[in-house]
Amino acid sequence: MPELPEVEVVRRGLAGHVVGRIIESAELRGARVARRHLPGPADLAARIAGTHVESARRRGKYLWLVLASPDGERQALLAHLGMSGQLLVEEPGAPDEKHLHARFLFADGGTELRFVDQRTFGGLALSELTDELVPDAIAHIAADPLEPAFDQALVVRRMKARDSAVKRALLDQTLVSGVGNIYADEALWRAQIHGERLCSALTRPALSRLLDHARDVMLEALGQGGTSFDALYVNVNGASGYFDRSLHAYGQEGRPCARCGTLIRREAFMNRSSYSCPRCQPRPRARGAGN
DNA sequence: CTTTTCTCCTGTATGC
DNA sequence: TGCATACAGGAGAAAA
Structure with missing residues (x-):
């Protein structure tokens, strides 16, 4: 049951393994994983191809990658793990998990990023970013107790x-x-x-x-x-x-x-x-x- | 507007 | 053994 500490552990893993790399392509399986992304999974995949991962951030139980396009535009790839979601960094060619919902390949040909979720309460979406690099989609979520902004x-x-x-x-x-x-x-x-x-x-x-x-x-x-x-x-x-x-x-x-x-x-x-x-x-x- | 209830999902454990 | 049921529960929609 990922709560703040568990999500932060994942964020740190992404910071170490994914930040700084360029996403070459994404593969989304099924409609449910991107149900919060209203334009749909194909749109999500198309929009993140070729972007540079600038940082991995978190607020509460939400996690996002700040992606920069070659023209400098930024967007968030927002993830929530729900009950059973996992973001895994794996060697290319590792066997597909039973509940694999998304796969991200990188331009360097190295490890890939996967979203695996048994109960599919989690999901992925794209969102615009505020000036503080917080996704618009979670503007209603309060600060968490580990943030400097927590009042x-x-x-x-x-x-x-x-x-x-x-x-x-x-x-x-x-x-x-x-x-x-x-x-x-x-x-x-x-x-x-x-x-x-x-x-x-x-x-x-x-x-x-x-x-x-x-x-x-x-x-x-x-x-x-x-x-x-x-x-x-x-x-x-x-x-x-x-x-x-x-x-x-x-x-x-x-x-x-x-x-x-x-x-x-x-x-x-x-x-x-x-x-x-x-x-x-x-x-x-x-x-x-x-x- | 505020507050509460319902619903989504599947693997595991338990009961008859 | 097989089948039904309970349980795990985050978040947002729907209802009160």
């Missing part, structure tokens, strides 16, 4: 004004980007807050501490190459990270809390699973009409 005081104010559950806010990419289910649960565990507590019921310092924990846990995960539970999330060379060994809440149902020893519970929330410590993260009191 934590602003995010705290916006959270405080919400009447929704704090975990829902953490997962809202228009509020703060990059946090998914794993790191939301880890940040909440560290902050000792139950995810169903209302934003508006938490103090500003508590909300700020929660964001600090979200940034900290994602930085620590990045230092270990990200979190992997299986072969679905890998870096550009196909290797897995090992932060899963350091998780305290996510996926730990029935295991003792590292702080107090109480067994971690799993609860349904937003049609997903949430993991927390019943003792360190007590549920909010039931609310409703008449009480």
Whole structure:
């Protein structure tokens, strides 16, 4: 489940293996991989042929290559990995993966770039760039906690004004980007807050501490190459990270809390699973009409 | 406008 | 063994 740290690992791989090279051609298989590119896959392939890869960038869980045409025009090749997307750098002629959706060949004849995605929640698109080299297509996505532009005081104010559950806010990419289910649960565990507590019921310092924990846990995960539970999330060379060994809440149902020893519970929330410590993260009191 | 629910997809695990 | 069902869940459309 690629979240910010996993996507950043991939971005670094692209920076090391793809930036500076010239794309010779692209092959897109099926309509779904480029469904967000409205002119279609053939248009995408035609537009990036012959471009120079200037940089690899990221905001939250989005990743893009800044491509420059010979005439100097810039555009973004925007990628989202979804649940199971992979960007892999491979030797030419390596066997096609079962879920290979796109292949990029380079003018130097060296390694190729592939987009492989089992569940196809991910995809590729072309987008215009702002002056800050952010794709127009993700202008609605908020800054992530690792960006210099991240304004934590602003995010705290916006959270405080919400009447929704704090975990829902953490997962809202228009509020703060990059946090998914794993790191939301880890940040909440560290902050000792139950995810169903209302934003508006938490103090500003508590909300700020929660964001600090979200940034900290994602930085620590990045230092270990990200979190992997299986072969679905890998870096550009196909290797897995090992932060899963350091998780305290996510996926730990029935295991003792590292702080107090109480067994971690799993609860349904937003049609997903949430993991927390019943003792360190007590549920909010039931609310409703008449009480 | 804000907030919540639904939908997309396929491999793996579990139940009968 | 075989078949059905649950689950994983990011993001955007649709609904409330």
